[in-house]
Amino acid sequence: MPADAQGPPPWARTETRADCLDYDQLRKPHYGDTHVHTALSFDAVTGGVVEGPRGAYAFAKGLPTGLPPYDAMMNPARTAQLRRPLDFTAISDHGELMGETSICLTPSHPEYSDPVCQEYRDNIPQLDGGTGAFAFFIAQYAAVPVPFRHDFCGVDGTICTDQASLVWADTQDAAEEHYDRSDACVFTTFNAYEYTRAPLASNLHRNVIFRNEKVPSLPITGVEQPQFQGLWPELQSQCIDGIAGCDVLAIPHNSNLSGGAMFVPENIDGSPHTGADAAFRARMEPLVEITQHKGDSECRPGVLSSDELCGFEKMTGVLLGVSPGSGTTYDPRLFVRNALKEGLELEEAIGANPFKMGIIASTDTHNAVPGMVNEADYGKSGHLGTRDGTPALVVASVTESPLGGMEAQGGGLAVVWAEENSRDAIFSAMRRREVYGTSGTRPTVRFFGGDYDADLCGSPDLVDTGYRRGVPMGGDLGALRKKKSPVFTVLALKDPGGASVASAPLQRVQIIKGWVNSTGSTQERVIDVAGDPDNGASVDTTTCTPSGAGFDSLCAVWEDPDFLPSQRAFYYVRVVENPMCRWSQYVCNDAGIDCALPGTIPAGMEECCNEDRPHTIQERAWTSPIFYSPESFGRFKSVIKVKGGGADTLKIKASFERAAEELAPDTEDITLSLVDDDVIYTATIPAGTMTVNKPGASWSLTDPVGAVDGIKKATLKINAKGNAKLSLSTVKTDLSKADLTDHFIHTTLEAGSYSTEHARLWEVKGTTLKPQN
Numbered sequence: 001m002p003a004d005a006q007g008p009p010p011w012a013r014t015e016t017r018a019d020c021l022d023y024d025q026l027r028k029p030h031y032g033d034t035h036v037h038t039a040l041s042f043d044a045v046t047g048g049v050v051e052g053p054r055g056a057y058a059f060a061k062g063l064p065t066g067l068p069p070y071d072a073m074m075n076p077a078r079t080a081q082l083r084r085p086l087d088f089t090a091i092s093d094h095g096e097l098m099g100e101t102s103i104c105l106t107p108s109h110p111e112y113s114d115p116v117c118q119e120y121r122d123n124i125p126q127l128d129g130g131t132g133a134f135a136f137f138i139a140q141y142a143a144v145p146v147p148f149r150h151d152f153c154g155v156d157g158t159i160c161t162d163q164a165s166l167v168w169a170d171t172q173d174a175a176e177e178h179y180d181r182s183d184a185c186v187f188t189t190f191n192a193y194e195y196t197r198a199p200l201a202s203n204l205h206r207n208v209i210f211r212n213e214k215v216p217s218l219p220i221t222g223v224e225q226p227q228f229q230g231l232w233p234e235l236q237s238q239c240i241d242g243i244a245g246c247d248v249l250a251i252p253h254n255s256n257l258s259g260g261a262m263f264v265p266e267n268i269d270g271s272p273h274t275g276a277d278a279a280f281r282a283r284m285e286p287l288v289e290i291t292q293h294k295g296d297s298e299c300r301p302g303v304l305s306s307d308e309l310c311g312f313e314k315m316t317g318v319l320l321g322v323s324p325g326s327g328t329t330y331d332p333r334l335f336v337r338n339a340l341k342e343g344l345e346l347e348e349a350i351g352a353n354p355f356k357m358g359i360i361a362s363t364d365t366h367n368a369v370p371g372m373v374n375e376a377d378y379g380k381s382g383h384l385g386t387r388d389g390t391p392a393l394v395v396a397s398v399t400e401s402p403l404g405g406m407e408a409q410g411g412g413l414a415v416v417w418a419e420e421n422s423r424d425a426i427f428s429a430m431r432r433r434e435v436y437g438t439s440g441t442r443p444t445v446r447f448f449g450g451d452y453d454a455d456l457c458g459s460p461d462l463v464d465t466g467y468r469r470g471v472p473m474g475g476d477l478g479a480l481r482k483k484k485s486p487v488f489t490v491l492a493l494k495d496p497g498g499a500s501v502a503s504a505p506l507q508r509v510q511i512i513k514g515w516v517n518s519t520g521s522t523q524e525r526v527i528d529v530a531g532d533p534d535n536g537a538s539v540d541t542t543t544c545t546p547s548g549a550g551f552d553s554l555c556a557v558w559e560d561p562d563f564l565p566s567q568r569a570f571y572y573v574r575v576v577e578n579p580m581c582r583w584s585q586y587v588c589n590d591a592g593i594d595c596a597l598p599g600t601i602p603a604g605m606e607e608c609c610n611e612d613r614p615h616t617i618q619e620r621a622w623t624s625p626i627f628y629s630p631e632s633f634g635r636f637k638s639v640i641k642v643k644g645g646g647a648d649t650l651k652i653k654a655s656f657e658r659a660a661e662e663l664a665p666d667t668e669d670i671t672l673s674l675v676d677d678d679v680i681y682t683a684t685i686p687a688g689t690m691t692v693n694k695p696g697a698s699w700s701l702t703d704p705v706g707a708v709d710g711i712k713k714a715t716l717k718i719n720a721k722g723n724a725k726l727s728l729s730t731v732k733t734d735l736s737k738a739d740l741t742d743h744f745i746h747t748t749l750e751a752g753s754y755s756t757e758h759a760r761l762w763e764v765k766g767t768t769l770k771p772q773n
Contacts, residue, residue, distance in 0.1 A: 446492075
């Protein structure tokens with residue numbers, strides 16, 4: 001039980017640590033970075049970076065750090081410090097070349113003098129923005145169809161994997177040293193790494209995040225599993241099934257540079273996903289990184305979208321590290337919104353959505369500076385060490401710097417709604433997708449979908465009501481209002497800033513809807529629900545002084561006028577701030593660039609006057625979608641009566657707009673579970689156990705003894721329209737794990753690859769627990 005005796009969270013404690021004093025059942029936003037490279041990554045080393053995980057964690061906690069280049073006495077030429085520390089960080093150094101890089105930098109190692117190592121060291125530090133200094137080192141690991149190790153690793157590769165195990169162990173030690181296990185809960189670390197595959201330059205990278213200190217002995221890399229689809233079963237086998245208490249998820253990033261391959265709905269052998277494949281993929285990859293240093297991946301104007309704001313922070317190229325040629329075409333699968341739409345289409349066809357993803361953002365820094373996203377600071381620090389360590393390099397053209405330069409950005413932040421700042425709480429928020437991403441600023445954004453009154457924005461209990469009568473961002477919704485649209489509520493508060501942090505007012509709040517229409521094709525719509533896109537806000541780019549009105553907070557309650565209960569859809573929120581100077585404008589201003597005097601522009605700074613490049617930016621936040629499905633729980637009534645002594649009872653009645661195809665008692669096991677921080681109740685009705693009252697329409701199980709997991713009676717009815725009703729009641733049983741306090745209970749229904757969840761804040765009255773809907 002948490003230290004302040006509030007209700008338990010909907011997750012179990014999997015590690016030994018003190019309960020957090022700062023615990024909030026209604027959750028708080030925690031800001032972090034899940035994509036950070038240090039001197040353990042081969043391409044950070046070529047940028048002259050010397051700080052490892054310990055230095056990066058210290059930086060994330062607010063301490064200053066040195067930046068390359070360094071002089072002979074290892075004094076840095078530059079320093080950096082966050083204006084606001086982070087709450088959590090995952091160091092995600094490349095799993096590939098982890099051992100090889102260490103060998104090449106360790107003079108006492110027998111393979112230190114290998115010619116490949118010598119060539120690698122000869123390029124440190126790299127003083128240009130290209131990729132040649134390290135491309136030869138990584139190519140055979142990441143870019144070829146069948147990866148293979150350098151010869152100095154030995155015939156079986158163990159010379160390098162043995163060294164990698166030492167580096168991986170030290171990475172874990174660093175995470176443990178900086179993780180606050182006290183009740184202060186100031187800072188959280190995660191054991192993590194990056195899976196780095198880019199066959200033919202198609203970026204397929206994933207950040208792999210472990211829940212706690214229980215991790216495999218080595219990262220699973222592209223050498224062991226060249227196909228990204230093979231990463232998930234390996235993580236399942238080696239972590240979830242192979243180590244007690246181990247849990248893990250993967251986060252794909254930079255779909256914008258994947259050549260369209262990131263979101264291909266195929267298995268490792270090229271066969272199309274089945275429902276089971278799609279459900280497994282969604283479980284292993286519940287999140288996607290929507291923006292980072294190498295560009296934004298939300299959407300692109302003209303690529304299945306007419307959204308005017310889709311041009312935000314776009315890279316010109318479509319492949320990793322490859323300068324774009326003329327006539328570049330953009331595959332729709334480069335972009336997250338299109339993947340979300342295709343996921344709905346696939347769910348309609350195969351019964352499960354492989355792209356049921358929540359949204360975060362991060363930096364992908366290769367400078368060991370997690371959270372370095374402030375527009376005024378990023379241009380001075382960069383994210384690539386010496387590769388973008390001068391004004392000319394940081395504003396270089398895409399031809400000169402295909403992984404950085406003018407098209408790059410500081411990246412963003414991952415924000416999680418968690419009860420406390422601990423690994424279990426944050427990981428669980430990621431797993432349930434109650435997260436959002438920002439382009440670097442820190443607005444607070446709540447998003448709920450459910451059954452709410454129109455005046456909810458004026459209620460001091462908005463958040464409490466949001467959780468009791470609906471779901472937050474990332475949640476599943478069914479037809480809980482029958483034929484009527486769910487009611488969506490969004491509340492956004494501007495970044496509070498601080499003494500050294502300027503913040504912009506909010507300009508507007510939008511809801512982005514994607515859906516599958518009656519002909520089976522996907523559609524999208526962008527709706528302004530609050531604020532004013534024509535508020536006249538602007539910024540003087542010569543001084544970076546903003547002007548114009550805006551909003552400190554925006555709130556809206558919205559119903560979808562085009563809602564049809566038969567059509568699956570997603571809804572996510574985009575919060576847009578007033579314009580401010582982009583990072584590059586600060587760099588150009590500091591260099592004294594006057595575009596009216598072309599002859600005075602220093603060599604290398606020409607991009608400052610490229611009118612095709614933006615000089616301002618409208619920072620923004622993207623929430624995880626709320627997913628509406630006809631097969632999800634609609635109306636839901638349940639009562640848990642806790643009388644003690646094994647005399648407790650449970651009753652559930654639920655409706656569904658459409659019965660899932662796999663909700664078939666004759667051929668599929670049906671499992672119902674209720675969980676908080678414990679398993680309150682779980683029951684599985686084996687296939688063929690229920691009596692068929694009417695073939696394909698009505699089934700029942702009646703047993704006064706409760707031989708099947710305590711079930712006294714269960715019924716499933718499906719009418720001619722496909723609407724379904726499910727009921728279940730138990731005999732007197734032991735439900736003592738149900739805490740008699742208001743708290744979250746998650747109810748899950750599963751059959752084959754079908755799974756849906758009802759998550760609400762339940763209310764206690766005496767010895768009874770029940771949800772409002």
